[in-house]
Amino acid sequence: MPMDPSSAMLSQALLLLQCIILTLGQYDICKSLVSTDDGPTWEYYACQPKPMSMKEYMQIRVEPPDITCGNPPERFCTLENPYLCSDECDASTKELAHPPELMQDPERTGLITYWQTVTWSRFPEPLQANISLSWNKSLELTDDIQITFEYGRPTIMVLDKSLNYGRTWQPYQYYADDCMDGFGMLPKRVQDLSATNVTRVICTEQYSRWVGSKNEKNVRFEVRERFAIFAGTKLQNMDNLYTRMESMKGLRDFFTFTNLRLRLLRPALGGTYVQRDNLLKYFYAISNIDIPARCKCNLHAGQCSLRDGTLQCDCEHNTTGQDCSACERGFKAKSWKPGSFLPTPNGSPNICEASGTSDNCECNGHSNRCSYIDFINIVTCVSCKHNTRGQNCQHCRLGYFRNASAELDDENVCIECNCNQLGSLHARCNDTGFCQCREGTTGQKCEDCLSGYTWKQGCMPNVCDDEFLLCQNGGSCIQNQKCMCPPSFRGVLCEQPRCQGEKGCDGASACYLSTLTLLLCLLANSLLKASRLETHLSSDINSSLRRPKG
Secondary structure: OOOOOHHHHHHHHHHHHHHHHHHHHOOOOOEEEEEEEEEEEEOOOOOOOOOOOOOOOOOEEEEOOOOOOOOOOOEEOOOOOOOOEEEOHHHHHHHOOOOHHHHHHOOOOOOOOOOEEEOOOOOOOOOOEEEEEEEEEEEEEEOOEEEEEEEEEEEEEEEEEEEOOOOOOOOEEEEEHHHHHHHHHOEOOHHHOOOOOOOOOOEEEOOOOOOOOOOOOEEOOOHHHHHHHOOOOOOOOOHHHHHHHHHHHOOOOOOOOEEEEEEEEOOOOOOOOOOOOOOOOOOOOEEEEEEEEEOOOOOOEEEEEEOOEEEEEEEOOEEEEEOOOOEOOOOOOOOOOOOOOOOOOOOOOOOOOOOOOOOOOOOOOOOOOEEEHHHHOEEEEEEOOOEEOOOOOOOOHHHOEEEEOOOOOOOOOOEOOOOOOEEEEEEEEOOOOOEOOOEEEEOOOEEEOOOEEOOOOOOOOOOOOOOOOOOOOOOOOEEEEEEEEOEEEEEEOOEEEOOOOOOOOOOOOOOOOOOOHHHHHHHHHHHHHHHHHHHHHHHHHHHHOOOOOO
């Protein structure tokens, strides 16, 4: 039976669409329109954007600020011709300038352009430079990072990454001509790694030793070889890689970053020690930094666009945010989750579901379980998350307060009080985050003291100070808690003479009864008694001499 022309066209169109889908590869589409008994409906899949070169989107910062050559102008040599110093770097002349942006220019004219530092003229002061690369976006590496050095690769350098926009850093890989000497590490290659230690940070000597060839310019951070540990040498078994991405803790995060940093610690030396008679041949020069990666969208977007100068995921699955890392408002019936690579090849989209329907208790996205309480005839949310509580998870737990800048369905709606345990009466705070303080204590967290109090395992009232409670008669105040009095005075503020109005208070008893002064007092009394005895004896002798003989 001949096929209807319109049906044939539809069949061909569907076949073409199917071919297009197959050529896109795994996890490239987020949804597909399928036919069901109830009519056409969307079928959703885990999805991710295509890889692309990130160098045109990166922001470059070089430190220290005066490390780039050309201001003032400077001559330099090359390691191949160390005594032919005819080249010049001059920031005021376009043809002779080597600014940082030349590390990412396309070089369409075929002329190699590069950023260059000052020479090592200040030796033995180290010649070091940091190159920070930022995108204001979470990215995932899809192939090798490649840095192209002109005039020799560094003998020592480090590649760092950040997962929090440059607030903290961690090493990605160490590079040295002698790893033991440079970093105290044994040299390794990625080929030495296995599935159990693929995320190990290594030191490699592969890209730092001087080979004397102008063709040896590149320094790599090997990504494909790490993928190959799971997917095979030609990456023909990507299903196994994606399965490991889900099951192996830390594997996906290893290839994730927001910022990268190159720490250049020692320039190329030409295979010798530093030759002090010609320091103009030592410097760094980078012509290209290539970073193949994709936007990290948590498997909730198939595309990533440049909007307002920043890369942002085009989110699907009712998700939102720069990385599709939250559910849209009105779609928080259950907590947000990233998509999953499993089961391959389409994965699990983990779509955010609509909330607030008539047959579903509204939990503001903080719970996906409800319970009916029969004797009071209400439905209440169960196991509220994100430090919330209440029938609809609309209140904050004790010890937390409402974040005024966040919507009620935001995961960060409740902020911890963080009351100081020694300064506060309990761990609770009011709606503005102020804790209830003990006597003498003040501040939002009860970690400061009022005037007249000093912190000592809590705020203690001052015994003395340098303003109102002054130690008298030459006494000194010790940590606002005690007056150190001179020997002749006593009292809280050294306000009392030590022997005032006491019986037996003579010159001797006025001595401060420390061990040393007690001995001195005893010695003084002994000398006084000896003096009195000597006077008495002298008087008796004189009397006997004057007495007439009988």
